[in-house]
Every structure is written in structure tokens, then in C-alpha cells.
Amino acid sequence: MSDKDKSSPSKPLRASDVSNWDIETDVAIVGFGGAGACAAIEAADAGASVALFELASASGGSTALSSAEIYMGGNGGTPVQKACGYEDDTDNMLSYLRACFGNQADDAKLKHYCENSIKHYEWLTGMGVPFKMSELKERAIMALTDDCLLFTGNEKAYPFYEQAKPVPRGHNLEVEGDNGGPLLMKILTDAVEQRPAINVHYEARALTLIQSDEGEVVGIVVRINQKEQYVRATKGVILCAGGFCMNEDMLRQYAPQFDCGLTPIGNPGDTGSGIRMGMGAGAAVTNMHECFVSLPYYPPSSLTYGILVNDKGQRFINEDCYHGRVGYNALLQQQNSKRIYLITDVDGYGDYEKMSYLGAQVAGTGESIAELEQELELPEGSLQHSLDTYNQNAERGEDPLFHKSEAWLRPIQAPYVALDCTLGRGPFYPFFTLGGLESLPTGEVLNGDKEVIPGLYAAGRTTAGIPRTAAGYASGMSVGDATFFGRMAGKQAALR
């Protein structure tokens, strides 16, 4: 067998071709981000020896780059929810998540996640993850204070409030600034290092799985120090190697509608190698076409008083939605619209100049709507109709078209400013992938006939997990999913 053959993730090595095992362990884990760390801790705590392989020189993965809000609730409420005066119940949380993802949802995972959400909170705090008993009431993408609880999704927006009682479930770590990710990974890394049963190998690139003649995954080939090491994992391999937003080829193949100039957010190891290793062992993939995408037009929250329109001058979404839902819909619009504008007033624009991640340019200004409409080269009367209608209804606290909530309705006053939110003309459209290996809530990976592949587990963005589309995403769902199902996979493998 040539080196080339060995190095393709899609071609598992046959166990009978391994003459010598360099490393022997109960459980091998690929990736030391949030999912891999939690898997390692749980596997070790269940009595297994663990070899944890990380491509980079340090732990962290994409979790350390994130804000690391964690989406938790149900079961009467987390201690923070209770302290802030919110009641939450499991059915309500489940109803909300079902509304978020509809047919795309993995209902078995949603149920397991909701039913055990408080236990996950307790596990995290048991590890030393700090949450303050306080709420951040602003409309924000992330907490820059050390406050904990915030609405991080579409809970209060139409049509979600019709399907579940709005409750905030984003839990921000008790740390100033956007430092939740680094703090979370520091705590989890300390926990890993304190466990003698876990051996961490940094700068270790996983190459391909090792499979028995019967299809059982029995180990993995890793390259450490320019040398291939054959790792025997008697209880199984857990793939926690992230998604594929950094792999242009995979993106084009699996999520072509997102291969359009968006900005990938993740770590350089998010090349989909874990997904390809799983596929090579016979795993099915799910939801590969979907990505998180965002149009981060708030802060400032005052831009929420504005309206978004397409090149027909039509609104297309209630602007009080979560930025991911808005980004998803703005991207959809651009299938049939060459421009997307955010129309605001002078106050909104003033706030925008002071603080924004958006990067949108001013596309036009006008003392009247007609003037702005002309400057934007919109069809005559189109913006006038949309904005007049919006303003008249906003005056009465109503939005019969898109049901924006009353709190964000106020007439937009002249002079008007239009920000160009068209992809490719300035604004920041970050994205990462939401598709991956098909797996059970236990982390067991499935083939195309939904049969378990013995010895193969996965968690985090290497799998298709809780979040399935940006249209229903909430901050905290991905780190929540990765840490929770990482734990499940670690436990399940250890008990095999």
C-alpha cells in the first residue's frame, strides 16, 4: 500500500494490514475543541483510557474562537433562569427547538438535549464553568459584560413566540469582553490535564480510520512528528474534528449555495477530515447543504427600528429576528435580487457609525423617500409604498406584513439613510457549516441504512447536530450541542 493510499481519509486502513500498534488505548478522540474535551473527560470519568489527538499545538478548536454562549433551559429553568425570574419547562424548550428546525430537526437529539439540559448546566458548573446570576437585557449578538442570561435567538420574534413561550436560554460565561470561548476551553483543558487517564497528543494529524474485516472501527492512523502512528482503540474512536467551512472543495460540493464569498468562521482545521473519515468507514452524512450565516446588523440595536428591502423595494423579514435568521433570508433574497438595503434614520446611522461589525457602505440618502428610492435606482413607487405602509402601521404599533414586534416598531423619519447589505459590496457575512455525520444521541455513527457502525462515534460540527439551519439558529446552540453530545459520545464509548 502506497503512502498516498494510506493518507486519504476516505479509505480506511484494514486492521489486518497493521503489523504493529504504536499506541494502545480504550478510546481515541480526534480534536481537542469543546466536543473532544468533553468526550475525553466523560470517557476518562467512566473508567476508560483516552488518547486525544489535536492537529494544532494547543487545545481550543473553534470553541475557543467563539463567544461560547451555551443554550440551556427546560426542566423548570436553570439556576440562572430562575434567579432572573424566568420559568422554563422542557416541553416549552422542545417546542421552541422544533419550531426552529421543523422537518430538518433530529427529534431524538432535541429531546435528549432538552431533557438533560439542567444536568448539562450542573456538569459544566461542576467543572468550574462560572455563570453569574444576572441577565443582559440588550439586543446583542454576544455579552461584552460578565452577565449570563440573554435572548440569543428568535424566541421573541414572529412566528416563534406563537409556538413557544419566549424564554432566554443563552448562558454567557462570567467574564468581561468577548472571552467566553477562551475561558471555557481553559477550564475544560485544565480538567483534561488533571485526568491521568487522558493522554493528549498535540500536532497530531489524524489520517484515516482503521477498520476490521467486519466493519468495526478499531483504531486510527495519526501522523506525529512526521511519522505515522497506528493507534489501537479497543472501545472506539470519537471524531470531534469540526466542520468543513475551511475546505473550499467540500463547500462547493456539499453546500454550493454558501460558496459565494461568505467569510468562514472557525479554525484552520475545519477541513471536514473527520466527516470524510467517517464516510470512508461507511457513515451517512446529513444536512450537508446547510450553514450558519449571519448579517450582523446589530449592535447597534437601534438599526432594528429600520427595514430591510430587496431590489424590488419589498421587505422580506421581520427585522427583529436573530441576525442569523436575517442573514439566511438576505442570502435567499439574493437568488432573485441584486441588492439588499437596510433603511434607517439619522439616529440609527449615528449609532451604526459608533459601533458595528457590519461593514456596510452608505448606498444612498434622501430627504424624502422618493429621493432615496431614486438614488437607489429602485422601481418607482416601490420603496415609497413599502416605507409609507410600514410607517403608517408602525404608528399604530402594528406590522401586518411581517409581524415585527411592537417594541421595535416606530416610524422611520426623514432624512433617510440606506446601508448596502448586498453580499460582496462590503458587509460581513460570516458562516460555518451545519452538516456532518449522521449519529444517534449517544454519539454512535450510522450508515445509510441507519445501522450503527461499531466503534465509531462523533460529536460537534463533525456531526449534524441540534442546529440545522441559520433560519432557526440561536447563539449557544453549537457550543451547547458540541459539549453536550461530546459528553454523550465519551460516556457511550467508555461503556462499550
Add this chain to the structure above:
Amino acid sequence: MSDKDKSSPSKPLRASDVSNWDIETDVAIVGFGGAGACAAIEAADAGASVALFELASASGGSTALSSAEIYMGGNGGTPVQKACGYEDDTDNMLSYLRACFGNQADDAKLKHYCENSIKHYEWLTGMGVPFKMSELKERAIMALTDDCLLFTGNEKAYPFYEQAKPVPRGHNLEVEGDNGGPLLMKILTDAVEQRPAINVHYEARALTLIQSDEGEVVGIVVRINQKEQYVRATKGVILCAGGFCMNEDMLRQYAPQFDCGLTPIGNPGDTGSGIRMGMGAGAAVTNMHECFVSLPYYPPSSLTYGILVNDKGQRFINEDCYHGRVGYNALLQQQNSKRIYLITDVDGYGDYEKMSYLGAQVAGTGESIAELEQELELPEGSLQHSLDTYNQNAERGEDPLFHKSEAWLRPIQAPYVALDCTLGRGPFYPFFTLGGLESLPTGEVLNGDKEVIPGLYAAGRTTAGIPRTAAGYASGMSVGDATFFGRMAGKQAALR
């Protein structure tokens, strides 16, 4: 090994576990629809022996159920295009197909298909497929006359006419009524039967592939007469087993946005078993989330003078598009709109009553737009604005919002009729799947690292082929793709 283990398509059988080969052949083909028939003919004509396995009691597959228009052109034009006064060139055809599918396109397949389209025409006519040197000029979903050439896609609609010169490329067989599919399959079946090198096995269910220790596909297990037969195929296996629109589980897993009450069109064998067999052998899948979907609101073509609106009273597409593009956009709208209406006048409705596949109910009528708007419970002024604007512009032969072509622009006159085009409230929304195995233009199937899986080929809806989304579909693309790439796979396997 238990029977259960053997019977999962996702678990290939190991060649070393086969003690006795019941059938030996050069090439084994699964599925006797358009793709399988063409693959068998080409393989036999290249000197190979062929075993062709069909689940049903007769040939046909989904091709026989279709209208079997075939999308061909380029290269100066097919004889029919030329006879009807159309010039077409390969670059123009390629530009059009690229405009249809954008980032989703498989450019290597598009090129191969366009460059060899006239050769495919010649091959088909050489088999005896009859095309009349005539054109059908109506806006139709299919030809009910024996005329050949018609516009079957979005060629004349915005924005496609900006990106390629509009040329009709749908080739209907010379037969009265909607009988192209049965005739095409009768001709291809005769051609198969005339070739002694091809052995056809009906009522033969393919169970799983047989793979060597090195990953080469060397045969297939089929069940014939309640008994498993082990088929050795020295040159390879070609999977032409259709898509998965009849498999509710796969639909929910891979194309959840289309698992919403649409009507599957295809044959009962479209269960995705070919796709799952390929996956089991390590193949990657592509475009699994996409389906063809249609809102067949013409004939009567006069409904094209109408406008489609959502529950905000907004138009959302140029109504002179192909019915698949309209269906796709109507479905997208329903993510954020509870109703879709087609607004027409009394003449249009009269035609609709006489001839339509649509099945939409009258949702409201009105002597004035305001009256209709109220009856439909649309936001006040919303439909009035859309229809007034449309009518004023139509009067001048313009549609500045959606660029509907002048030929289909005329003011809609009172009294007005609204047809309810909402999914689930009557109208026919047919669909079938457009995702499948990743393959080369040669039919060779690829794994997740784009490496060829030796001995494995596929064609037709078991693969992701030319058509990638209903938004860019044209009638004739799927049968065109299946017959063309079926041929390529048959030739490639035979020459191995």
C-alpha cells in the same frame, strides 16, 4: 453472517465471503430504465457481456412514466433545431446550463454533455428514436402533438436570456399524446433484446455490492425467485436504480425541505437503494437536499398573464418562467408566507376551468382589487399596490420588478379571480429527487476524497447529474442526463 446483515445495501459483502458465483458477467447493471438500458446497449456494443437486473416485471423505470423530452443542442444545432430555423452553439448551450445551476453545477458533466449533444441525438435516432422536423410554439409543459422541438425551460425568461441566446432544446418524440416515455423505453428495450450479449433478469432485487479487500467492486448480490444470487462482474457494476422520492425516511433525512406533502413522481422502485449501495462501498453523495418541484399552472398558457403573490400581497417571481422555477420559488415563499395566490382575470379562469393539471381552488373573486384583497384577507393596500403597479407597467410593456417578458404582459382586468396555490390546499406540487452519488462524466463513482472507486459506475437519478435544482430545471434534462451518462458508464465499464 446473518441474512439481515447481508440484506442492508449499506453493508457491502466481502468477496472473500462468497463461496460460489451464481452468475458471471463482464458488466452488471442495476435498473432497466433509461439509464440502465443505454448503459447495457453501449457496454454490449463495446464487446462486454452484460447482466441487467430489474426489480419490476418489465423495463421502463421512471423514464417510461415521463414525457421523455430530451434536452439537446449546441454544436450548430440538432437537425431538428436547424430544420426549425434555430442555430445553437455549444458555448451558448453551456452558458445557459451554467446560468441554470450556478455554483451547484458539475461543470465537467455540463461540458461533456454539451460537447456531445449532437452525437447523442445521432445515437438515439440510430436506435430508431423518431423526431419530427417540427416545432411546437405553445407554452406547454409537454407536447401532446407529435411535434418535436419546444422551449422546455427558462431560456426566454429573465435573467436567463441575458446570459445565453434563447434556443429551444426540448426534443419530443414523434408520437401523439403524452406517450414519449413509453415509446422511448419500447425502442430501447427492443435494442436491448436484440443484443445477445445482454441477459435481462426481471423481478430481480439488487441487495448489496460485493467488494474486494482492496475496495474494488467485483459484483453484486441480487434476489431472484426468493433466492440470493451472487453475481461476479469482472468489469464492474453500474447502478441505474433511480432516485429516492419514494423513500420517506431518506427524504426526511436528506431533503427535509421537500418532505412537506408534495406528490412524488417516479416508479415505486425509487427508494434510493442504488444510492445506499454506493454509499456502503464508500461513495460520496452530492446535492441530496435538492428536488425537482413544480407548480404546473400552465396549460392554460393564459394564466401566465396573471401574477403570483404571497400573503403580503407581494409578487415574487416573473410568472413567465418554467413551471419548475415557479414551483421552487412558491415553495421557498412558503417558509415565510402562509398563502400563495395566482391572480387572473375571467378569461384566464375560463381557460383554467377547461384544461388544467393544477387542482387549485378559487380563493376569492372581486369586482375591484380592494374587494379581492379583503376577501383574501391580505394586508390593506398590499394587493392593490402590487396589482396597480403591475397593470400600469404592463400597459407600457414593462415589468421593472421581475422583468417578465413583454409577450406575457397585459393589464389584468376586473373582475378578478384568485386561485389558491398554497401547498396542501389543493394544488398539485409534483416532485422527484436530484441528489445522488458523486461521479465523473465517465460514470465512475467517487469517494469523499474524489478518488475513483474501482469497478463502481452509476447514472441517472442514482447520481447527481446535470439538473441540480428546480430553479434552473428544464424538461428533458433528466431523461437527457440519464440516457447520455448511462451510455458513458456502459462504455467506460466495458473498456475497463
